[in-house]
Amino acid sequence: MTTPSSDTEMHSPKNAAEQFAQRSHSPVQRIQHVLHSHPSISPLLVLIIASIVFTIINPRLASPANISLILQQVAVIAALAVGQTLIILTAGIDLSVGAITILAMLVMANFAANNGVPAVLALIIGFAVGTLCGWLNGALITRLKLPPFIATLGTLSIFTALGLLYSGGKSLQANDLPDLLNWTGKTIGIGGFRITIGVIMVILLALVVAFLLGQTGWGRHVYAVGDNTEGARLAGIRVNRVLVSVYLVAGLIYGITAWILIGRAGTASPNAIVDANLETITAVVIGGTSLFGGRGAIVGTILGALIIGVFRSGLSLAGVDDQWRVLAIGVLIIVAVSIDQWIRKVKV
Amino acid sequence: MSAPVKHYSTAAVDTREPVLKARGLIKTFGRVVGLDGVDLDLYPGEVLAIIGDNGAGKSTLVKALTGALTVDSGEIFLDGHPANFRTPMDARNAGIETVYQTLAVAPALDIASNLYLGREEKRPGPLGSIFRMLDKKGMKDKAGASMAELGVGTIQNMGQAVETLSGGQRQAVAVARAAAFATKFVVLDEPTAALGVKETGQVLNLIRKIKAKGMPIILISHNMPNVFEVADRIHIARLGGCAGIITPQSHTPTEAVAIMTGATTLQKG
Numbered sequence: 192m193t194t195p196s197s198d199t200e201m202h203s204p205k206n207a208a209e210q211f212a213q214r215s216h217s218p219v220q221r222i223q224h225v226l227h228s229h230p231s232i233s234p235l236l237v238l239i240i241a242s243i244v245f246t247i248i249n250p251r252l253a254s255p256a257n258i259s260l261i262l263q264q265v266a267v268i269a270a271l272a273v274g275q276t277l278i279i280l281t282a283g284i285d286l287s288v289g290a291i292t293i294l295a296m297l298v299m300a301n302f303a304a305n306n307g308v309p310a311v312l313a314l315i316i317g318f319a320v321g322t323l324c325g326w327l328n329g330a331l332i333t334r335l336k337l338p339p340f341i342a343t344l345g346t347l348s349i350f351t352a353l354g355l356l357y358s359g360g361k362s363l364q365a366n367d368l369p370d371l372l373n374w375t376g377k378t379i380g381i382g383g384f385r386i387t388i389g390v391i392m393v394i395l396l397a398l399v400v401a402f403l404l405g406q407t408g409w410g411r412h413v414y415a416v417g418d419n420t421e422g423a424r425l426a427g428i429r430v431n432r433v434l435v436s437v438y439l440v441a442g443l444i445y446g447i448t449a450w451i452l453i454g455r456a457g458t459a460s461p462n463a464i465v466d467a468n469l470e471t472i473t474a475v476v477i478g479g480t481s482l483f484g485g486r487g488a489i490v491g492t493i494l495g496a497l498i499i500g501v502f503r504s505g506l507s508l509a510g511v512d513d514q515w516r517v518l519a520i521g522v523l524i525i526v527a528v529s530i531d532q533w534i535r536k537v538k539v
Numbered sequence: 540m541s542a543p544v545k546h547y548s549t550a551a552v553d554t555r556e557p558v559l560k561a562r563g564l565i566k567t568f569g570r571v572v573g574l575d576g577v578d579l580d581l582y583p584g585e586v587l588a589i590i591g592d593n594g595a596g597k598s599t600l601v602k603a604l605t606g607a608l609t610v611d612s613g614e615i616f617l618d619g620h621p622a623n624f625r626t627p628m629d630a631r632n633a634g635i636e637t638v639y640q641t642l643a644v645a646p647a648l649d650i651a652s653n654l655y656l657g658r659e660e661k662r663p664g665p666l667g668s669i670f671r672m673l674d675k676k677g678m679k680d681k682a683g684a685s686m687a688e689l690g691v692g693t694i695q696n697m698g699q700a701v702e703t704l705s706g707g708q709r710q711a712v713a714v715a716r717a718a719a720f721a722t723k724f725v726v727l728d729e730p731t732a733a734l735g736v737k738e739t740g741q742v743l744n745l746i747r748k749i750k751a752k753g754m755p756i757i758l759i760s761h762n763m764p765n766v767f768e769v770a771d772r773i774h775i776a777r778l779g780g781c782a783g784i785i786t787p788q789s790h791t792p793t794e795a796v797a798i799m800t801g802a803t804t805l806q807k808g
Contacts, residue, residue, distance in 0.1 A: 227703075418645040423656070
């Protein structure tokens with residue numbers, strides 16, 4: 192061995208590389224390592240610090256009523272962001288998330304209100320529309336080999352237009368709709384908290400998707416495809432099938448979220464959730480999921496959505512202009528992606 | 540044999556039944572001849588190196604053997620049985636594992652996940668069959684055992700992300716994966732091309748360990764010293780055909796290069 196090595200290690204059969212690997216790390220490197228293995232720590236810290244700071248500024252932030260409100264406000268974005276996380280994990284992006292949700296919502300509302308279809312069937316048709324839209328995105332990406340950004344930019348316009356054409360631009364109010372469709376807005380009082388069925392559904396949805404990602408072979412394949420597509424293919428993973436399934440599952444999630452949105456908004460309007468695309472991507476990115484794919488988790492996305500909610504509520508309770516929230520979210524995005532770039536360069 | 544004799548072997552004629560026997564493989568790409576009637580034998584427990592200049596047909600040969608492309612004509616026998624692979628998965632299912640030079644691992648996944656990538660094992664009982672839960676612990680333990688068997692002792696933690704490993708260690712993961720799942724033979728396609736000298740040494744050690752387990756290996760390489768260090772026989776690809784089969788004992792690396800480039804022609808044995 193020609194590499195110089197310290198004499199104290201000469202008795203062991205370890206080579207220079209191992210000695211190098213066992214060198215002591217600087218505190219900054221240790222932080223980098225911890226973040227590398229647990230990327231959800233940074234959004235968790237941001238959430239805790241933001242909650243403490245905003246509570247000090249205005250203690251009403253932490254009141255059960257306000258916490259309930261924040262949860263209701265972020266529920267829809269959090270649910271959509273769960274679907275967006277799946278897609279971003281494969282190094283894709285979905286710009287049509289809002290358009291699919293609105294189309295599915297308008298279809299289920301109109302079927303129930305105007306076509307005399309039983310509410311359950313109308314819901315299922317709505318879910319099916321979301322799933323079909325997701326499948327179309329997946330098909331465009333895998334069969335026509337379109338970059339996800341372009342495919343979903345196209346379908347964003349297509350689905351938005353279809354929604355407007357189908358509904359004639361008209362909204363349906365809650366009292367036009369059967370109870371089942373409004374059920375997700377029903378609140379359950381737990382202590383001073385008022386939790387909606389929609390919030391509970393989002394939590395269940397997040398748990399199911401987190402289980403699929405973390406515990407099943409499908410989840411592992413999703414990570415592998417985003418991490419190294421060619422390597423995944425060489426390992427025998429049917430990459431295109433995984434990709435289509437991801438867009439399809441995301442579409443189903445958007446369809447279910449359409450139902451949650453009706454309950455939250457008390458209306459089925461073609462002009463709902465206009466910011467959904469950017470807000471879901473923001474929640475995913477702040478939550479520590481890498482836009483380059485293969486890295487991230489549902490828990491981070493939920494934390495990301497909560498951070499957006501706490502900033503919105505906290506800054507509004509602090510009585511500052513809403514533009515400060517927009518500015519703060521912008522800073523958070525840049526910080527989050529910078530941290531991601533940094534921890535990806537981790538060395539042992 | 541009815542086909543014209545092309546087997547110019549100067550190595551001792553092996554009477555054992557080859558694990559892999561390829562006869563008269565022909566593959567053309569339009570007017571370009573990729574394989575010009577190539578024969579190849581891989582015997583049990585040996586390291587067969589395939590060397591050749593760029594365009595000599597060694598990649599085409601390997602792709603034909605591992606199902607990555609189908610030949611126009613010719614036959615492949617696996618343990619004496621005809622085997623015509625249409626896809627790489629066919630070859631894999633038949634017990635042939637290939638390691639590619641482009642470090643085909645998922646860097647963000649841990650070592651155990653990479654070892655079992657594409658063939659994850661589920662938990663026993665309803666947790667596996669209904670909930671599709673992965674047997675993470677079982678896979679981790681078995682991955683650790685596979686790595687230890689190959690003497691890759693530097694990797695203690697199977698839960699460590701592959702991206703935290705050096706290039707040589709990553710390639711060791713890929714080679715260990717191939718060795719753990721191959722039942723017939725392992726193909727290593729330029730496994731050291733992206734590695735430094737020391738890391739190359741680690742991979743060569745792995746090759747010796749796999750050979751010691753009795754697993755035959757086909758090694759494709761540009762690197763003469765590496766080939767002469769580990770190969771039992773050397774198949775020299777040239778102009779879509781085979782310029783000869785030599786052994787590290789019968790020829791020097793310089794002679795091998797001369798045969799490879801056509802400066803010398805091997806005497807028919």
